[in-house]
Amino acid sequence: MDIKCEAKGNVGVVELSGALNAVVASQVSDQVETWFLAESHLVNLIIDMAAVESMDSSGLGALIGIMKKATDKSVSMKIAALQNKTRMVFVITRSYKIFDIYDTVDEALRNC
Amino acid sequence: MKALLHINGSPEWPASLDSAAWPMLPVGNRPLLEYWFELCVELGIEDVKIVLNDFALEVEAYAGEGARWGLNISYGFERDDAAPLDYLRRTPEHWEDGLLHIRGPLFPARTEAYCSELVKEKLSGAFISEAGARLVVLRDSAEVAAYLKEAALPALATESGIDPIVMAAAKDLFDINQSLVMGENSRYLTAGYQMTADNCSIGANTVIPPTVKINPPVMIGDNCRIGEMTTIGPGAVIGNHVVIDNKTTLDHCIVLDGSYIGQSMEIQKKIIARSHLYDVEVEMGMDMPDPWLLSSTKQVRKGAETARAVLGWIYALMSVAIMLIPYAVLRLMLLGNKHTAEQFKPVGINGKKLNLRVIALPEHPGRRVKLFYRLALDRFPYFLQVLAGKLWLCGHSVVLKDESGALEKELPIYFPAAISYEDIQPEASRSEAMSRANAFFYLESRSVVEDLRMFFRFLIYRLFILWTQ
Numbered sequence: 040m041d042i043k044c045e046a047k048g049n050v051g052v053v054e055l056s057g058a059l060n061a062v063v064a065s066q067v068s069d070q071v072e073t074w075f076l077a078e079s080h081l082v083n084l085i086i087d088m089a090a091v092e093s094m095d096s097s098g099l100g101a102l103i104g105i106m107k108k109a110t111d112k113s114v115s116m117k118i119a120a121l122q123n124k125t126r127m128v129f130v131i132t133r134s135y136k137i138f139d140i141y142d143t144v145d146e147a148l149r150n151c
Numbered sequence: 152m153k154a155l156l157h158i159n160g161s162p163e164w165p166a167s168l169d170s171a172a173w174p175m176l177p178v179g180n181r182p183l184l185e186y187w188f189e190l191c192v193e194l195g196i197e198d199v200k201i202v203l204n205d206f207a208l209e210v211e212a213y214a215g216e217g218a219r220w221g222l223n224i225s226y227g228f229e230r231d232d233a234a235p236l237d238y239l240r241r242t243p244e245h246w247e248d249g250l251l252h253i254r255g256p257l258f259p260a261r262t263e264a265y266c267s268e269l270v271k272e273k274l275s276g277a278f279i280s281e282a283g284a285r286l287v288v289l290r291d292s293a294e295v296a297a298y299l300k301e302a303a304l305p306a307l308a309t310e311s312g313i314d315p316i317v318m319a320a321a322k323d324l325f326d327i328n329q330s331l332v333m334g335e336n337s338r339y340l341t342a343g344y345q346m347t348a349d350n351c352s353i354g355a356n357t358v359i360p361p362t363v364k365i366n367p368p369v370m371i372g373d374n375c376r377i378g379e380m381t382t383i384g385p386g387a388v389i390g391n392h393v394v395i396d397n398k399t400t401l402d403h404c405i406v407l408d409g410s411y412i413g414q415s416m417e418i419q420k421k422i423i424a425r426s427h428l429y430d431v432e433v434e435m436g437m438d439m440p441d442p443w444l445l446s447s448t449k450q451v452r453k454g455a456e457t458a459r460a461v462l463g464w465i466y467a468l469m470s471v472a473i474m475l476i477p478y479a480v481l482r483l484m485l486l487g488n489k490h491t492a493e494q495f496k497p498v499g500i501n502g503k504k505l506n507l508r509v510i511a512l513p514e515h516p517g518r519r520v521k522l523f524y525r526l527a528l529d530r531f532p533y534f535l536q537v538l539a540g541k542l543w544l545c546g547h548s549v550v551l552k553d554e555s556g557a558l559e560k561e562l563p564i565y566f567p568a569a570i571s572y573e574d575i576q577p578e579a580s581r582s583e584a585m586s587r588a589n590a591f592f593y594l595e596s597r598s599v600v601e602d603l604r605m606f607f608r609f610l611i612y613r614l615f616i617l618w619t620q
Contacts, residue, residue, distance in 0.1 A: 095441040096413070124437045127428060132444065133417045 040067060041090075044074045049082040050151050051075050051114075052144065056090030059098030059125070068101040072108045083151040084109050087144050089120035094128050106138065115139070119147040152249030152290070154196045155239065156187055159204035160231050162256055164320045167436030168407070169427035172206035173256050175213060176324055177390055177407060179331040180352075180370050182213060183258060183318075188220045190259050190313070193270045194251055194288070202227045202238050235283055236299060243299055247292040255284025256318040258327055265312025274311035277304040286315045325422055325431045328388045328405050332368050354391065356588050360580075372408070374592055392595050394448050411446045442604075448596040458599050463544030466606055467537035467569070470530075478531045481523045485510055490520065497549035499541035499567050505549075507532045527613045533569035543568035545602040547590050562590055566597070575608045577616075 040057040053071050057063070075081055086102065088094075102118070109116040117139040121129065129135040141147035158174045165173040174184040191199055199222050203210055207226070217224030229238050235254055239246060253259075257280070277287040277298070286307060289295045298304060307315070318324050334350060351365060354373035359365070362379045369384035371393075377383065378397035387401045390408035395401065399416040406412065407424040422429040422436075425447040429436040439445045486492060492508040499505045509529055513520060523529065533549075536542040542549070546566030572589035573581055593601075 095439070096443040123430075123433060123435055127430060127437060128439070128444070131416050131418060131421070131428070132413075133415060 042067060042070050044071065046078055046081065047148070049080055050148060051078060051081040051084045052087055052148075053084065054087040054090065057092065059088075059091050059094040059101065061095060061097035064097040064101040067098075068104045071105050075109065075114060076112065081114055084114050084116045085144060085147045085151070086116065086118050087120055088118060088122070088125055089144070091122065091125050094125045096128075096132070099128060099132060099134055102138070103134070115151070117141060117147040117150070119144045152194060152196050152251060153246060154191045154194075154199040154251040154253070155246070156184075156199060156201045157229075157235065157238070157252070157254035158184070158210065159202055159229050159233070160255065161205055162319075164318075165256075167321050167429055168324075168422060168424045169436070169438070170407070170424055172209040173318075175206075175209050176256075177388070177405070178258060178324070178327055180354075180372050180388060180390060183256065184210065184214065186259055187253050188214070188217070188222060190253075190270070191222060191251060192220055193267045194274065195271060196251055197221070197223050199224045200227055201225075202229050204228060204231050235285065236301065240299055243295070246289075246295050249291060250287070250289045250295050250298070252285060252287040252289075252298075255280070255282065257284045257286055258316045258318060259286060260314050260316045260327070262309065262312050262314050264310060269310075269312050272311075273308055274313055275305070276307040278307040278315045280317045282317070282319065284317045286313075320434065321422060321429050321436065322431055322434055325405060325420075325429075329386055329403060332370050332386055332388050334368055356591055358585070358588055358592075366402070374595060376592060378414070392448050392592075394596065409448050411442075411448045413441075413444045416444070442600045446600060448598070448601065455598055459545075459597065459602055460543070462599055463537060463602060464540075467534040467544050470527075470534045471538060474526070474528055474531050474534070477526055478528045481519065481526075481528055482510065485519060485523060497567065499536060499549070500543070503541050505536055505541055507536070521618060525613055525617060527610060530569055537569050545570045545605040546597070547571055547593060548573045548586065562594065564594060566593070570605055570609045572605070575605065575612045 040055065040059065040063040043054040045052050055067065059067065075084055106116045119141045120143055121140065129138065129140065141150065162173060165176065168176070170176060175182045178186060199217060201210065201214065201224060203226065211226065214224055227238065239252070275288045275290050277285065279285040279287070287298060287304070288307070289298055294304065307313070316323065316327060318327070350368035352370045353359070354371060354375065356373055357371055357375040359377045360379050363377050364382045366382065366384035369387045369389070371383070371389045372391035374392045375389060376394045378395055378399065380398045381395055382400045384402055386403035388404070389406045390410070392409045393406050394411045396412060396414040398414055399412055399418070401418045403420050404418045405422045407422070410423050410425045412418060412423060420431045422431065423445060426438060426440040426445045427436060428439050428445060490513070491511055493511045495507045495509050497505050497507070509532060510523060512524065516524070533542060537544050543566045546568030547562070548571035549567045572593065573586060576585070
């Protein structure tokens with residue numbers, strides 16, 4: 040899994056690519072959490088999922104962990120650009136109710 | 152009249168349900184093939200020839216020689232690329248007395264005018280779709296000869312009450328099932344599958360706790376386990392051997408046989424085929440092989456039994472290593488404190504008699520006894536027996552054989568084990584009927600994943616739930 044973290048003003052954009060599953064879940068959550076905790080000026084965090092081909096319950100758990108850490112630091116987290124397969128995981132697990140989900144990264148940026 | 156049921160050829164859409172054997176796909180919780188057999192019976196046909204290629208094993212295992220329907224079924228093979236009439240042309244004289252020819256994923260839907268007598272007398276003609284799926288009923292040799300020459304035939308007489316629907320996509324399967332469960336075609340729900348007055352149909356050996364909310368109409372098959380606080384329906388068609396975990400909501404969906412659906416899920420307008428999910432709205436299927444979301448309740452690999460045994464042994468070894476010191480200390484403390492160790496002689500694997508000494512649970516357990524049980528230390532002697540190869544780690548309760556012996560004799564295979572479903576159920580919900588249901592359920596659902604689930608649920612139950620309810 041490739042993780043690219045970039046700060047755009049007070050918005051942090053994390054671009055994930057590959058499969059977000061049990062193999063990489065802890066690596067993703069550790070890396071992202073470490074990055075946005077270090078970037079103390081961030082107020083918003085956008086997870087760009089456009090290149091995430093598949094996700095399982097561990098991947099979802101990693102995102103929930105990141106959101107929890109972000110909320111503790113008063114950082115608002117948004118999910119953007121879900122593919123159909125990953126969107127389905129959010130739908131059937133009802134987790135779309137706890138995340139702010141946007142169709143594109145631009146749309147998420149506009150709502151920051 | 153004779154019947155030729157052509158089920159060679161593999162349409163692409165069943166692959167989106169992870170199921171190549173399309174004749175076995177469920178329509179109202181019965182395989183499509185069964186509706187074809189019913190049509191044969193209604194037309195007074197006894198001799199049925201099934202021509203197949205792939206998935207012969209599944210079809211033959213289900214249909215057999217047809218005694219269940221009063222049919223005489225024989226089988227033939229043909230390549231997938233053969234023309235629809237090639238098989239008939241091999242022995243044209245065989246079909247001279249009349250022919251029912253069904254080919255392709257086609258559902259012989261019944262209209263409001265349907266009655267079996269009408270079908271027997273009036274169903275004739277040909278229905279042939281653009282893709283070649285067909286339902287053709289020919290009453291005499293002249294019609295058969297014309298059919299073999301590919302001459303034009305009269306259209307199927309739909310006033311007989313049969314109006315075929317071709318299933319060209321998974322969505323068609325979904326629509327037909329929804330139509331049946333919503334009662335729009337109630338005539339199907341007669342033979343062998345009755346809807347009661349409240350539009351609920353629940354199969355045998357299915358366990359539904361009182362906290363489950365059922366919104367009719369729903370169909371639930373045999374040997375299902377529904378979790379606490381689950382909401383089912385309207386429009387849910389659930390197959391056999393399905394496990395639905397706690398707090399999940401299902402409506403307007405089809406769940407195929409042997410599927411597991413995890414906790415707190417929301418399944419709407421979907422087809423669940425074990426670890427495969429098909430979204431009817433976007434008409435897309437996807438694999439979701441995650442034992443906590445969607446998976447199979449059935450054993451799928453031949454080596455699974457060995458894998459269960461090996462995994463059970465490893466977990467038992469780890470448990471023994473962790474429990475050894477706490478067990479020794481607490482056991483000594485309890486025995487020195489007027490608690491007694493009772494001798495218990497259950498029967499293990501291959502009828503081996505076991506000799507276990509277990510600390511009896513008093514009526515009013517003190518703090519130390521509660522700690523002993525919370526840490527599952529009472530199972531320590533059982534885990535030792537697992538290491539000795541005399542018990543399985545997870546399986547049937549060892550007391551099954553001791554109490555009456557009747558149930559154990561009924562079970563085709565008995566898996567005496569250290570942990571069983573009884574151990575993860577609150578005492579109030581334990582009963583003889585429940586033990587029976589659980590024992591038969593485990594026979595079908597046993598797998599490495601199911602054993603893991605049972606083991607960890609046992610530990611969670613002991614640590615956090617026991618004596619708190």
